[in-house]
Amino acid sequence: MTAVALVMITCVATLGVRPALMIGTSIPISFMIAFLVVQMMGMTINMMIMFGLVLAVGVLVDDPIVVVEYAERKLQEGVPKKEAFILAARKMFVPVVSATFTTLGAFIPLLFWPGIIGKFMSYLPIIVIVVMVASLVSALVFMPIIGAIIASTHVDPKAKEAADVVMYPDKFDVKKVKGVTGVYVRTLQHLIRHPILTLGSGFFLVGLMFYAYIANPTGVEAFPASEAEFGTVNVVARGNYSPVEVRDLLAEVETEILQVQGIQDVIMTFGGGGGGMGSGGPPDTIGQFQLQLMPWNERIKAEEIFQNIRDRVKGISGLQVQISAQENGPPAGKAINLRVESTNYDDLVPAVTKLRNYVENELGDTIDIEDGRPSPGIDWEVTIDRVEAAKYGIGVRELSPYVQLVTSGVKLGTYRPDDATDELEIRVRLPLEERTFDTLDSLRIVTSQGLIPVSNFIERKAVPKVANVQRRNGVYAMTVAANLTPGVAADAKVEQLKTWEATQTWPSAVNIVFGGADEQINDTNTFIVSALLAALALIALVLLLEYNSFYQVLVTLTTVAMSLAGVMLGMVVTGMSFSAIMTGLGIVALAGIVVKNGIVLIDTYNHYRRDDHVEPVKAALITAAQRVRPVLLTATVTALGVIPMAINIEFDFIRREIVMGGLAGSWFTHLSAALVSGLFVSTALTLVMVPVMLTAPSVLGASAKRIFGWVLGQLGKVFAPFRRRTAVTPEGARIEIPDDANSAAKYIGTDGSGLVETEKDGVTIVSRQAAE
Numbered sequence: 001m002t003a004v005a006l007v008m009i010t011c012v013a014t015l016g017v018r019p020a021l022m023i024g025t026s027i028p029i030s031f032m033i034a035f036l037v038v039q040m041m042g043m044t045i046n047m048m049i050m051f052g053l054v055l056a057v058g059v060l061v062d063d064p065i066v067v068v069e070y071a072e073r074k075l076q077e078g079v080p081k082k083e084a085f086i087l088a089a090r091k092m093f094v095p096v097v098s099a100t101f102t103t104l105g106a107f108i109p110l111l112f113w114p115g116i117i118g119k120f121m122s123y124l125p126i127i128v129i130v131v132m133v134a135s136l137v138s139a140l141v142f143m144p145i146i147g148a149i150i151a152s153t154h155v156d157p158k159a160k161e162a163a164d165v166v167m168y169p170d171k172f173d174v175k176k177v178k179g180v181t182g183v184y185v186r187t188l189q190h191l192i193r194h195p196i197l198t199l200g201s202g203f204f205l206v207g208l209m210f211y212a213y214i215a216n217p218t219g220v221e222a223f224p225a226s227e228a229e230f231g232t233v234n235v236v237a238r239g240n241y242s243p244v245e246v247r248d249l250l251a252e253v254e255t256e257i258l259q260v261q262g263i264q265d266v267i268m269t270f271g272g273g274g275g276g277m278g279s280g281g282p283p284d285t286i287g288q289f290q291l292q293l294m295p296w297n298e299r300i301k302a303e304e305i306f307q308n309i310r311d312r313v314k315g316i317s318g319l320q321v322q323i324s325a326q327e328n329g330p331p332a333g334k335a336i337n338l339r340v341e342s343t344n345y346d347d348l349v350p351a352v353t354k355l356r357n358y359v360e361n362e363l364g365d366t367i368d369i370e371d372g373r374p375s376p377g378i379d380w381e382v383t384i385d386r387v388e389a390a391k392y393g394i395g396v397r398e399l400s401p402y403v404q405l406v407t408s409g410v411k412l413g414t415y416r417p418d419d420a421t422d423e424l425e426i427r428v429r430l431p432l433e434e435r436t437f438d439t440l441d442s443l444r445i446v447t448s449q450g451l452i453p454v455s456n457f458i459e460r461k462a463v464p465k466v467a468n469v470q471r472r473n474g475v476y477a478m479t480v481a482a483n484l485t486p487g488v489a490a491d492a493k494v495e496q497l498k499t500w501e502a503t504q505t506w507p508s509a510v511n512i513v514f515g516g517a518d519e520q521i522n523d524t525n526t527f528i529v530s531a532l533l534a535a536l537a538l539i540a541l542v543l544l545l546e547y548n549s550f551y552q553v554l555v556t557l558t559t560v561a562m563s564l565a566g567v568m569l570g571m572v573v574t575g576m577s578f579s580a581i582m583t584g585l586g587i588v589a590l591a592g593i594v595v596k597n598g599i600v601l602i603d604t605y606n607h608y609r610r611d612d613h614v615e616p617v618k619a620a621l622i623t624a625a626q627r628v629r630p631v632l633l634t635a636t637v638t639a640l641g642v643i644p645m646a647i648n649i650e651f652d653f654i655r656r657e658i659v660m661g662g663l664a665g666s667w668f669t670h671l672s673a674a675l676v677s678g679l680f681v682s683t684a685l686t687l688v689m690v691p692v693m694l695t696a697p698s699v700l701g702a703s704a705k706r707i708f709g710w711v712l713g714q715l716g717k718v719f720a721p722f723r724r725r726t727a728v729t730p731e732g733a734r735i736e737i738p739d740d741a742n743s744a745a746k747y748i749g750t751d752g753s754g755l756v757e758t759e760k761d762g763v764t765i766v767s768r769q770a771a772e
Helices: 002-015 017-040 047-060 062-076 081-091 093-112 115-121 123-150 157-167 179-192 195-215 243-257 302-313 345-361 386-391 396-405 437-442 490-503 516-547 550-574 582-610 616-646 669-722
Strands: 230-236 263-270 285-293 320-325 336-342 366-371 378-384 410-415 424-428 444-447 450-453 458-464 475-484 510-514 649-652 657-660 726-728 734-736 755-760 763-768
Touching (some): 002 616, 017 123, 047 062, 047 616, 062 093, 062 123, 093 582, 179 195, 195 550, 230 243, 243 263, 243 285, 243 302, 302 320, 320 366, 336 516, 345 475, 345 490, 378 396, 386 396, 396 444, 490 510, 490 516, 510 516, 550 582, 582 669, 616 669
Antiparallel strands (some): 230 320, 263 285, 336 475, 366 475, 410 424, 444 450, 726 734, 755 763
16 A cells, blocks of 8 residues: 555656546556456465565556656647547557566566475566556556546646647757756757767766675675564484473473563474474474564564573573574575585595584584484394294294383284274383383293293394484485574675685595575576576567667667666665575566666657657657656656565554554565665666667767768878869860869859858858849
């Protein structure tokens, strides 16, 4: 609602109430069509779809604005309502369709985003594509119909005069263009005369923005961090604890957790499973606590709550507590996440030990460290002497129940209670105090030769405990993972770890893979670059079909570079990190949005050049004067649609509240900020750079001709004394011209009477005076 209100206020302020109402009707029309398609596709309304609609609020009104703004200009000229909107639909058909398809060209590659991230993000491009198609239908079908009914027919003579000045080449005069538009056009007129200086300065600014980000990097992350609403406390303890001991340890931890302020609910789970958020916990987890925090505006930050828990439980001996916050996006695990792979299992443990020691003791700022090495311990291996047992006529089948009596018990059968749906096992074991090796040694088995101690037939031996062997892609694998203290950039620590790892010597069979967030960042960046190139290719194809000019396609695509520079500048100014998923998505989306400005300008310029045969500079100035308002308006409403998300502020019109820093908006802050900064910078540069680039060939060509003509003239003067001059008579004979015949004036006889000299625009004109 905030985005819709801002868009409508802007339209009313710039175009008036009736045009704003016409443009406003495109929002519910497009949304209704979008919800119908979503329903037909079997999709549910989720967070990504809702943000897609917020993003589309600003984008979908671009096409109606272009059509309605052109029709309003025609209405000010006195054209009837019906004819004005039919003319607007016809004249703006090509730029509106092209602009829509360029936007679709940017979002279509995002449909092929692979992996779990692709599934998570796929809803956004789908809903934007649906809404944009609906917006195109609304602009070309519904806007002319609605406009022909409710548009105003009042013609203001002053407005008509102003409209005529910027619509018709024979009436155009830069001095007559009024207001801010006049200042802009007259400034542009001076800039067009010096294209090299103007374009050099413009591209220098673009390069300066990139350099500012390179010199002041703001960090890289996979998915934007936001305030957590839930958390998981993993209790880690090594040792063969009994269930009673585990219960007592967890109860002691729970007592400390309950004393921390800001926690609403706590759920205890035994063991490492329990359906925690994202995983079953680190190795040797004996229990978990699922935390639900109080509403974010009624408590301190989640990081402080988690740190308070660590401080309270660090005094409990024999255990370690690791806390993980809720991950809003695709699960990435801990900030540092390494995977050691090898075809030789014996090489894994030394490599993992070396990595663990560096991460824990030298890397710095690490907490909640874990690795995949097997926990130390022993297993008792029981071997039955089959030969000795055979002497007494017994076998393994008779001896195994005696061993089970002191271990897991002997299964006698199953039964199903009346109040249960599953069968329960019936097992027989010795009393707890008798489940010892001494009891096993004293047990006697009935044989054909009497009662014989079981220990005569079995041998037990302590062996190292066998751990679970993990494989990934057919090779052995172990992990090393750690979190970082609050406020420490993960990408900097990962880069430091990579630098150290590259200087170390590892066994030839060992391969170290950086997973987790770093793997997500690399995979996402690879896809984003591919998607951006694919989007640019689709956009270039659409533009080439419209312009039939490779140069104009290149001019339009420069707006994408300008928008990318704007994104970099926005991150430097705000200090916001680069989110590979959200900021990258914003860059690809900008590629389809910002080219609309170039299309609107270049299409109008081509109209005056092709249909009215206006010379290039004048055509560019008319285009700038006529299209500056729709260009600024479309860019502004697109930005206003996502500005509330960018600054994470929401106006609740029903409750009459202003909510700042909400959790839902923090998801999309990076994406919205990228769109806003890139759009504003690109629009400002486009209004100057595109007209200058369009006219640069003709301006530079004319300058080159003048310079070339001057050079030839100077060369002619230099070589004139060495050149013999000849002339051809009417009879065809060639004769030499005397050296003193430097002018034909001496051979022309005239009295000079009746001649009048006048000077106009620096040129002297000699004409004969009219007879009286």
